[in-house]
Amino acid sequence: MRQVMKAMVLKKITSLDKNRSPLELVELPIPIPNEQEVLVKVSACGVCHTELDELEGRTPPSKFPIILGHQIVGRVEKSGPHAGRFKTGDRVGIAWIHSACGKCKFCRSGMENLCNDFKATGRDADGGYAEFTTVSEHYAYKIPEVFSDAEAAPLLCAGAIGYRSLRLTGINDGDNLGLTGFGASGHLVLKMAQHQYPNTNVFVFSRTATEQHFAKDLGAIWAGSSEERSPEKLHAIIDTTPAWRPIVEALKNLEHGGRLVINAIRKEEADKDALIALDYQHELWMEKEIKSVANITRRDVEEFLQLAALIPIKPELQEYRLEDANTALLELKERKIRGAKVLRVG
Ligand SMILES: [Zn+2]
Numbered sequence: 001m002r003q004v005m006k007a008m009v010l011k012k013i014t015s016l017d018k019n020r021s022p023l024e025l026v027e028l029p030i031p032i033p034n035e036q037e038v039l040v041k042v043s044a045c046g047v048c049h050t051e052l053d054e055l056e057g058r059t060p061p062s063k064f065p066i067i068l069g070h071q072i073v074g075r076v077e078k079s080g081p082h083a084g085r086f087k088t089g090d091r092v093g094i095a096w097i098h099s100a101c102g103k104c105k106f107c108r109s110g111m112e113n114l115c116n117d118f119k120a121t122g123r124d125a126d127g128g129y130a131e132f133t134t135v136s137e138h139y140a141y142k143i144p145e146v147f148s149d150a151e152a153a154p155l156l157c158a159g160a161i162g163y164r165s166l167r168l169t170g171i172n173d174g175d176n177l178g179l180t181g182f183g184a185s186g187h188l189v190l191k192m193a194q195h196q197y198p199n200t201n202v203f204v205f206s207r208t209a210t211e212q213h214f215a216k217d218l219g220a221i222w223a224g225s226s227e228e229r230s231p232e233k234l235h236a237i238i239d240t241t242p243a244w245r246p247i248v249e250a251l252k253n254l255e256h257g258g259r260l261v262i263n264a265i266r267k268e269e270a271d272k273d274a275l276i277a278l279d280y281q282h283e284l285w286m287e288k289e290i291k292s293v294a295n296i297t298r299r300d301v302e303e304f305l306q307l308a309a310l311i312p313i314k315p316e317l318q319e320y321r322l323e324d325a326n327t328a329l330l331e332l333k334e335r336k337i338r339g340a341k342v343l344r345v346g
């Protein structure tokens, strides 16, 4: 077997505006799976907005150099001495959760996403912008057969976190649901909501007329800008924007006792003063709730993959070579988006 692999590594925090090639192509030793780990030969790895947050320091990696990437699909190449869950050649996926302690009160109650020792793939452990990677066999997932490697990759983040957001809304079938922002995650949530809550009407708030038309084509009952009032009050709204103003606007559309779920790992600072304009009496009082989504659990990933296979959800793809990871990141930053971006590794 080969001893070295190609990898795109990040050596320090940088800014994409100044440094348009933040990742460096290097050769590294192929990692050796320890105890309960599997060595995975990466075939596809999704490119996520969170990678921009990592390399620009909003959620900085805990080690350097680091291999980014947390939407990984590949095949088991080798198992560690005490790993027996998969066979060589099995197709597996790896998501944002690389490990959690397994012992704390959060881990023991199904909230491993909140563990103080939560380790993220591609931030605290090397990820999928490389030909090989390792992970504990307990944090790898079987990929349903209906998906190709590249199709499955983006589902492991945008899809699975969208699923968690939808779960956290606590809505019942028939309740009105709002979506603020209509990117990769938003449109997957719309498809999931239609499947799981067939009598629920979905209202979409987004910036562009194109996205609003797209939302209606996909079955949203109403679509408008985030400053508009929805024709009916909403029981829950999922926000996937990077900004603050849409949140204040969303609260105006919430039903009494409704819940706003913020699905964002970090918010940008630019329009933070919008929060000062919040009118407590009209916008937050009446037992409205705001809840954030943090990380992901293995249960979310597993349940979502099954659901996605059933619906089925197949993302639009834009593929790049591993060596072109910088181009993919730059285009994501500049919002040149035609479907989910995926690196074709092997
Ligand atoms: Zn992600």
Ligand SMILES: [Zn+2]
Binding pocket: 100, 101, 102, 103, 104, 105, 106, 107, 112, 115, 116, 117
């Ligand atoms: Zn824990």
